[in-house]
Amino acid sequence: MFEFALLGLLHEAPMHGYELRKRLHDLLGAFRAFSYGSLYPTLRRLQRAGLIVEEGPEESALSWGRRARKVYELTPEGKERFADLLANAGPQTWDDDSFGVHLAFFSRTPADVRMRILEGRRRCVEERREGLRERLTRTGEQIDRYTRELHSQGLESTEREVRWLNELIAHEKSEQDE
Amino acid sequence: MFEFALLGLLHEAPMHGYELRKRLHDLLGAFRAFSYGSLYPTLRRLQRAGLIVEEGPEESALSWGRRARKVYELTPEGKERFADLLANAGPQTWDDDSFGVHLAFFSRTPADVRMRILEGRRRCVEERREGLRERLTRTGEQIDRYTRELHSQGLESTEREVRWLNELIAHEKSEQDE
DNA sequence: AGGTGATTATATCGGCGCGATACATCGTGT
DNA sequence: ACACGATGTATCGCGCCGATATAATCACCT
Numbered sequence: 001m002f003e004f005a006l007l008g009l010l011h012e013a014p015m016h017g018y019e020l021r022k023r024l025h026d027l028l029g030a031f032r033a034f035s036y037g038s039l040y041p042t043l044r045r046l047q048r049a050g051l052i053v054e055e056g057p058e059e060s061a062l063s064w065g066r067r068a069r070k071v072y073e074l075t076p077e078g079k080e081r082f083a084d085l086l087a088n089a090g091p092q093t094w095d096d097d098s099f100g101v102h103l104a105f106f107s108r109t110p111a112d113v114r115m116r117i118l119e120g121r122r123r124c125v126e127e128r129r130e131g132l133r134e135r136l137t138r139t140g141e142q143i144d145r146y147t148r149e150l151h152s153q154g155l156e157s158t159e160r161e162v163r164w165l166n167e168l169i170a171h172e173k174s175e176q177d178e
Numbered sequence: 179m180f181e182f183a184l185l186g187l188l189h190e191a192p193m194h195g196y197e198l199r200k201r202l203h204d205l206l207g208a209f210r211a212f213s214y215g216s217l218y219p220t221l222r223r224l225q226r227a228g229l230i231v232e233e234g235p236e237e238s239a240l241s242w243g244r245r246a247r248k249v250y251e252l253t254p255e256g257k258e259r260f261a262d263l264l265a266n267a268g269p270q271t272w273d274d275d276s277f278g279v280h281l282a283f284f285s286r287t288p289a290d291v292r293m294r295i296l297e298g299r300r301r302c303v304e305e306r307r308e309g310l311r312e313r314l315t316r317t318g319e320q321i322d323r324y325t326r327e328l329h330s331q332g333l334e335s336t337e338r339e340v341r342w343l344n345e346l347i348a349h350e351k352s353e354q355d356e
Numbered sequence: 357a358g359g360t361g362a363t364t365a366t367a368t369c370g371g372c373g374c375g376a377t378a379c380a381t382c383g384t385g386t
Numbered sequence: 387a388c389a390c391g392a393t394g395t396a397t398c399g400c401g402c403c404g405a406t407a408t409a410a411t412c413a414c415c416t
Contacts, residue, residue: 001373002372016395017394018394018395019394026313027325029309030310030313030329031328031332032373033373033374033375034374035374036394036395037375037376037377037396037397037398038373038374039395040395041372041396041397042372042373068380068381068395069393069394069395070394092404100328103325103327103328104324104325104328106324107324131208135208144282144284144285145285146282146285147205147281149346150209150282154208156338157335157339160335161331161335179402180401181401194366195367196364197364197365200364210402211402211404213402213403214365214366214403214404215367215402215403216401216402217366217367218366218368219367219368246365247364247365247366248365270375357416358415358416359415359416360413360414360416361413361415362412362413362414363411363412364409364410364411364412365408365409367406367408368405368406368407369404369405369406369407370404371402371404372401372403372404373402374400374401374402375398375400376398377396377397378395378397379395379396380393382392382393382394383390383391383392383393384389384390384392385388385389385390386387386388386390
């Protein structure tokens with residue numbers, strides 16, 4: 001997921017670690033941490049996999065006096081990898097964290113894949129909703145007051161999210177027909 | 179967190195791993211995974227720390243023919259540890275996952291600690307809310323349509339959660355006055 | 357009697373992401 | 387002159403997850 005986010009961001013422009021993290025924090029900070037403790041290891045992993053490379057030193061010559069930075073840019077394999085991750089958008093794509101990240105890169109995502117992701121996410125949230133409903137309406141072994149409160153709140157918020165997703169999907173459909 | 183949940187559950191009765199996981203899944207499955215991949219290592223950790231012990235074999239004699247199970251029960255140190263975790267309920271207690279788990283054990287939680295947790299959680303959600311608000315009302319560099327949608331949805335849901343927390347807090351206060 | 361699949365039950369492995377922490381440099385205010 | 391916060395890279399330990407292995411038991415069908 002972190003990998004996906006980094007590859008996505010680097011489509012905009014070559015960047016160094018600190019900047020990537022800052023952008024991610026600004027973009028998705030409310031939904032995920034994107035800590036440095038993951039950032040740098042992930043960058044190295046991507047580099048080892050040949051998906052990104054350190055930009056040539058000509059740039060750093062321009063901005064001399066600046067602190068040491070490592071600017072990374074996508075390789076063709078990196079772009080390919082990003083496209084692959086979108087194309088194979090599977091079950092793990094619909095979970096809470098992952099979905100938010102994908103949404104943030106939706107402008108760069110083909111319309112059919114957008115649809116698949118939105119509908120997958122909806123199915124996923126609907127399943128959670130059904131689980132909560134079932135739990136709340138279950139007779140026998142009455143539930144603890146606080147737990148019930150938690151589940152009610154959860155149910156309400158999943159219901160709202162489903163409605164929201166329906167709107168998004170409807171909007172996609174209407175755009176498709178244009 | 180897993181540790182907290184296990185210690186909390188074992189206050190009800192001695193149990194074996196599979197059962198603990200099942201109860202947790204039933205109780206909080208909509209909010210957390212509680213996978214076996216964490217369960218068994220955590221149990222061993224708790225055992226090594228002397229917070230739980232394997233129950234004597236007299237039980238397994240009763241239910242012979244059953245499959246091999248390891249039934250754990252709390253030690254006095256385990257109960258103490260649980261109380262400590264409640265007493266020292268700090269910043270990491272208010273995050274999404276953690277808060278849900280705590281709520282599930284609220285009946286076993288002293289009223290003053292309940293208050294601290296609820297108010298901490300509220301502060302935490304309010305901070306997220308402010309971040310989202312600020313992000314959405316920020317002039318300059320207009321946001322991607324989908325990202326804006328995500329943030330709006332996030333803002334709305336944090337607002338709802340704050341309202342919900344206020345109700346819970348009010349209810350606690352009114353109960354306190356009785 | 358035999359087969360098949362779901363449930364009960366324990367356990368390990370690899371990997372991701374986090375928080376804490378450690379360094380260094382730079383700009384700004386006091 | 388000094389402190390403080392932002393910039394910048396990096397590591398460490400650990401919690402938790404998903405995938406996987408193994409095996410006994412049970413319900414059901416044939």
